[in-house]
Amino acid sequence: MKLELKGITKKFGSFVANDHIDLVVEPGQVHSLLGENGAGKSTLMNVLYGLYEPTEGQILIDGKPVEFNGPGDAMAAGIGMVHQHFMLVPVFTVAENIALGNEATKAGGILNLDETRTKIRQISEQYGFQVDPDAVVEDLPVGVQQRAEIIKALVRDAEVLILDEPTAVLTPKETDELLAIIAQLKSDGKSIVFISHKLREVKAVSDLITVIRRGKVVGDADPNASTTDLASMMVGRSVSLSLNKAPAQPGEATFVIDGLTVTAPTGQRVVDNLSLQIAQGEILAIAGVQGNGQTELTEAILGLQEHVSGSIRLEGKELVGRGTKEIINSGVGFVPEDRSVEGLVGAFSVAENMILNRYDQAPFAKGLAMKPARVAENAAERIAEFDVRTQSATAAAGTLSGGNQQKVVMARELSRPLKLFIASQPTRGVDVGSIEFLHKRIVSERDRGTPVMIVSTELDEVLELADRIAVLYQGRLMGIVPGNTSRDRLGLMMAGMGADEAQGTDPARTDPESGDK
Amino acid sequence: MSTAVSTAPEQSTTRAGAVRSWKTPITLAVLAVFALLVFAIGAPGNEVTFRLSDPGDAIVLPPIVVFAPVMGWIGAVIMLAAAALAFVQVRAGRPVPGWLIAVFAVVFVAAFLSWIVGSARTPNVALYGLLAGSVTLAVPLIFGSLSGVLCERSGVINIAIEGQLLFGAFSAAVAGSLSGSAFVGLLAAAVGGVLVSLVLAVFSIKYLVNQVIVGVVLNVLVSGLTGFLFSTVLSADAETWNSPPRLPVISIPFLSDIPIIGPILFEQAIVGYLMYVAVAVIYIGLFHTKWGLRTRAVGEHPKAADTLGVKVNRMRFMNVSLAGVVAGLGGAFFTLVSVSSFGRDMTAGQGYIALAALIFGRWNPIGAFFAALLFGFATNLQYVLSFLGTPVPNQFLAMLPYIVTIFAVAGLVGRSRAPAANGVPYIKG
Numbered sequence: 034m035k036l037e038l039k040g041i042t043k044k045f046g047s048f049v050a051n052d053h054i055d056l057v058v059e060p061g062q063v064h065s066l067l068g069e070n071g072a073g074k075s076t077l078m079n080v081l082y083g084l085y086e087p088t089e090g091q092i093l094i095d096g097k098p099v100e101f102n103g104p105g106d107a108m109a110a111g112i113g114m115v116h117q118h119f120m121l122v123p124v125f126t127v128a129e130n131i132a133l134g135n136e137a138t139k140a141g142g143i144l145n146l147d148e149t150r151t152k153i154r155q156i157s158e159q160y161g162f163q164v165d166p167d168a169v170v171e172d173l174p175v176g177v178q179q180r181a182e183i184i185k186a187l188v189r190d191a192e193v194l195i196l197d198e199p200t201a202v203l204t205p206k207e208t209d210e211l212l213a214i215i216a217q218l219k220s221d222g223k224s225i226v227f228i229s230h231k232l233r234e235v236k237a238v239s240d241l242i243t244v245i246r247r248g249k250v251v252g253d254a255d256p257n258a259s260t261t262d263l264a265s266m267m268v269g270r271s272v273s274l275s276l277n278k279a280p281a282q283p284g285e286a287t288f289v290i291d292g293l294t295v296t297a298p299t300g301q302r303v304v305d306n307l308s309l310q311i312a313q314g315e316i317l318a319i320a321g322v323q324g325n326g327q328t329e330l331t332e333a334i335l336g337l338q339e340h341v342s343g344s345i346r347l348e349g350k351e352l353v354g355r356g357t358k359e360i361i362n363s364g365v366g367f368v369p370e371d372r373s374v375e376g377l378v379g380a381f382s383v384a385e386n387m388i389l390n391r392y393d394q395a396p397f398a399k400g401l402a403m404k405p406a407r408v409a410e411n412a413a414e415r416i417a418e419f420d421v422r423t424q425s426a427t428a429a430a431g432t433l434s435g436g437n438q439q440k441v442v443m444a445r446e447l448s449r450p451l452k453l454f455i456a457s458q459p460t461r462g463v464d465v466g467s468i469e470f471l472h473k474r475i476v477s478e479r480d481r482g483t484p485v486m487i488v489s490t491e492l493d494e495v496l497e498l499a500d501r502i503a504v505l506y507q508g509r510l511m512g513i514v515p516g517n518t519s520r521d522r523l524g525l526m527m528a529g530m531g532a533d534e535a536q537g538t539d540p541a542r543t544d545p546e547s548g549d550k
Numbered sequence: 551m552s553t554a555v556s557t558a559p560e561q562s563t564t565r566a567g568a569v570r571s572w573k574t575p576i577t578l579a580v581l582a583v584f585a586l587l588v589f590a591i592g593a594p595g596n597e598v599t600f601r602l603s604d605p606g607d608a609i610v611l612p613p614i615v616v617f618a619p620v621m622g623w624i625g626a627v628i629m630l631a632a633a634a635l636a637f638v639q640v641r642a643g644r645p646v647p648g649w650l651i652a653v654f655a656v657v658f659v660a661a662f663l664s665w666i667v668g669s670a671r672t673p674n675v676a677l678y679g680l681l682a683g684s685v686t687l688a689v690p691l692i693f694g695s696l697s698g699v700l701c702e703r704s705g706v707i708n709i710a711i712e713g714q715l716l717f718g719a720f721s722a723a724v725a726g727s728l729s730g731s732a733f734v735g736l737l738a739a740a741v742g743g744v745l746v747s748l749v750l751a752v753f754s755i756k757y758l759v760n761q762v763i764v765g766v767v768l769n770v771l772v773s774g775l776t777g778f779l780f781s782t783v784l785s786a787d788a789e790t791w792n793s794p795p796r797l798p799v800i801s802i803p804f805l806s807d808i809p810i811i812g813p814i815l816f817e818q819a820i821v822g823y824l825m826y827v828a829v830a831v832i833y834i835g836l837f838h839t840k841w842g843l844r845t846r847a848v849g850e851h852p853k854a855a856d857t858l859g860v861k862v863n864r865m866r867f868m869n870v871s872l873a874g875v876v877a878g879l880g881g882a883f884f885t886l887v888s889v890s891s892f893g894r895d896m897t898a899g900q901g902y903i904a905l906a907a908l909i910f911g912r913w914n915p916i917g918a919f920f921a922a923l924l925f926g927f928a929t930n931l932q933y934v935l936s937f938l939g940t941p942v943p944n945q946f947l948a949m950l951p952y953i954v955t956i957f958a959v960a961g962l963v964g965r966s967r968a969p970a971a972n973g974v975p976y977i978k979g
Contacts, residue, residue: 084857084978105859120854122847123970133847134858136840143838185858300643 113186379431693880694904709765712901718881743878
């Protein structure tokens with residue numbers, strides 16, 4: 034099945050998310066859409082899947098124009114989509130999720146799930162998926178949930194499969210498995226639209242790459258093009274992908290975690306007997322797939338978790354059991370993983386957000402009174418220093434782009450002397466240009482002699498910043514390894530293998546980027 | 551390719567015991583000590599008679615006669631043992647088993663009954679009447695909570711159960727009086743319930759107004775409207791407007807003669823039989839049909855349902871309307887079965903108790919059924935006890951159903967899980 038998009042335009046109010054986009058997906062091809070966050074990739078795919086109605090333009094299937102009034106129409110036309118955030122009902126079984134909207138019934142509208150189970154087993158066998166139809170989705174690892182999503186599309190006879198940022202939640206090993214599945218689907222004659230901003234994967238999987246920037250097609254690229262060229266196309270100017278940071282000059286280990294255990298209300302140990310140290314002037318990166326205890330670890334340090342045992346000491350002072358405000362005032366800077374929910378108050382101005390951690394202290398307050406002039410002054414300085422693109426310091430922080438919001442958070446946290454700096458996902462959803470800047474700021478904080486802890490699920494970022502890497506898996510520390518450890522070894526550790534064990538193995542896997550870092 | 555699957559069991563190795571919560575054992579211990587002091591040590595020194603059947607029944611069972619202190623002491627010992635066992639369980643990091651709490655509750659109620667009936671002027675109570683009355687009082691509650699199940703399973707919070715019941719009762723009274731037929735009244739009750747539902751649906755689904763606020767406003771509106779019409783039209787000419795015929799009680803031959811359960815199950819007005827049908831149909835519908843799968847999907851993850859071509863808002867609209875039918879029928883119980891006239895605010899907060907039963911019953915029709923029965927039992931117990939003349943002041947007994955409600959909702963089911971998208975309007979895109 035050949036799929037064509039002609040002049041697709043999608044406007045939200047005055048904002049043009051897609052501007053006359055043309056795209057042709059040939060049968061049996063893996064066609065990648067490469068672009069930064071917010072470039073308009075997901076909007077385009079939601080138009081194609083019938084979730085949004087295009088403002089202008091046409092969709093053609095095998096040369097014939099079609100019109101989708103909802104996802105039902107798109108599915109009937111043979112288009113399947115695996116969304117970035119899985120569209121699975123967590124409390125349903127796999128079979129119930131797959132049957133939904135396409136239910137086989139017996140007399141009287143009674144569900145016939147056996148038929149669905151048979152189909153699931155059939156497809157599982159064909160592609161080697163190993164998905165249990167009766168497992169409840171929320172109990173399954175994300176990799177398996179993703180396969181359930183793929184089965185959902187295949188059960189509905191999809192010929193074109195759209196995968197929206199499919200690797201964002203996967204371990205490197207699961208990613209490799211997904212790429213193998215894509216190859217298999219392709220050899221069965223299905224077309225794949227692969228959406229990503231990760232250059233490495235796009236290069237590995239694609240037959241053709243279309244680059245999108247600010248809602249427009251910038252051009253097509255060959256998968257053999259160099260990463261630097263692809264990145265420049267994506268961003269619109271030349272970018273340097275490597276930071277070239279100086280080697281760390283670690284001093285005294287002033288931040289010490291000893292036997293830290295965090296227990297969730299369910300009784301699960303989300304951080305399990307974890308011990309590590311960070312020296313002044315070094316960056317320790319916490320690597321791991323999302324949901325392996327990183328959030329709880331950082332929140333425990335900040336005093337935001339209940340049921341914490343063990344010890345966390347900063348310059349000899351115990352932090353466990355202290356209030357969050359006291360911990361912040363003792364010199365801990367913290368960039369939370371979700372800036373829009375935890376890092377900023379969206380309705381407050383940029384200036385106000387920049388003093389959220391010091392609003393009651395000099396020079397911004399005296400007694401009960403705040404000093405607006407000092408707040409404004411501080412904002413002007415920070416905006417200039419961090420190059421925050423905002424209409425004014427009084428604009429609501431929620432109106433800024435993701436990258437600029439992150440700069441506001443970083444500016445706040447880095448604008449006072451720190452004894453420890455923690456950043457969770459410092460560049461998630463941030464444009465490539467800003468990433469470069471934020472990384473440099475983190476390194477300069479290190480060079481000022483602050484112990485720095487970076488939590489990231491992006492292996493690229495971990496390798497870029499880390500002097501040492503600690504890998505978390507299901508709340509346990511798999512080991513701490515040097516910053517130049519190979520991707521393969523880190524990948525195995527992220528999947529639960531000990532540091533030494535991961536050293537010994539030599540997985541037969543081709544890494545297209547191994548020499549290119 | 552199976553590695554992702556094979557890592558799953560490892561998760562269990564990091565599971566330690568649940569965070570120890572001493573809430574349950576402490577609550578049980580406090581209640582057990584209370585039982586020891588009041589039901590055992592403070593037991594009245596006389597015999598208590600529980601009658602199981604009416605002398606006129608086809609099959610007459612002998613009454614149960616117990617000596618109150620004996621019952622009190624046995625009960626207290628069992629409860630103390632249960633509390634101790636709960637402590638042992640929590641200490642070992644295991645959850646307190648549900649059956650233990652159930653046994654505790656049953657023993658507590660039995661000991662309480664023998665104590666309070668024993669202290670009454672006449673230590674003699676008709677157990678069959680107590681139970682049958684509980685079911686009767688539970689009928690509108692059950693309809694109300696089923697209405698809640700239908701709405702909330704599809705993601706719309708229904709605070710307006712009270713309003714639906716009241717308007718159903720009002721419609722049944724007026725239509726029944728005007729037509730002279732109880733069945734026309736029943737039909738009108740369903741229509742009345744739907745009218746309230748439609749307002750809820752339009753505002754919460756189409757205009758995205760906060761669903762709790764719409765619900766509360768609807769309750770106040772229905773109360774005011776029916777109260778106004780009652781004092782102007784209905785009171786002025788009660789003969790024409792407010793004297794509906796009653797629905798006849800249909801006894802099923804032979805089955806209604808079975809002691810205890812006969813009068814409970816097989817001697818009811820048609821509304822009572824409809825209640826059992828509604829519980830069964832909604833249960834099977836929700837968990838075993840295409841409609842139910844879609845309804846639950848829309849209440850849990852509307853976007854996922856939408857991406858599979860399920861029309862989320864249409865589904866919600868339909869279910870909220872259906873909920874109006876169900877609650878309306880429950881409202882008919884007040885004016886066509888219970889008493890044959892409408893009174894101002896006659897539902898008296900039953901809609902809110904139905905809401906509590908819905909939560910206590912974990913959004914499950916059968917759970918809601920049993921929860922409503924519990925509340926019905928508490929209400930009826932209060933009536934029966936005030937009739938017997940107990941040492942406990944009447945005002946305290948009147949609190950009984952509400953105290954049971956608060957404890958049931960707050961204490962025992964802290965882990966109850968609402969549909970994930972409950973109360974969240976669905977906006978496309």
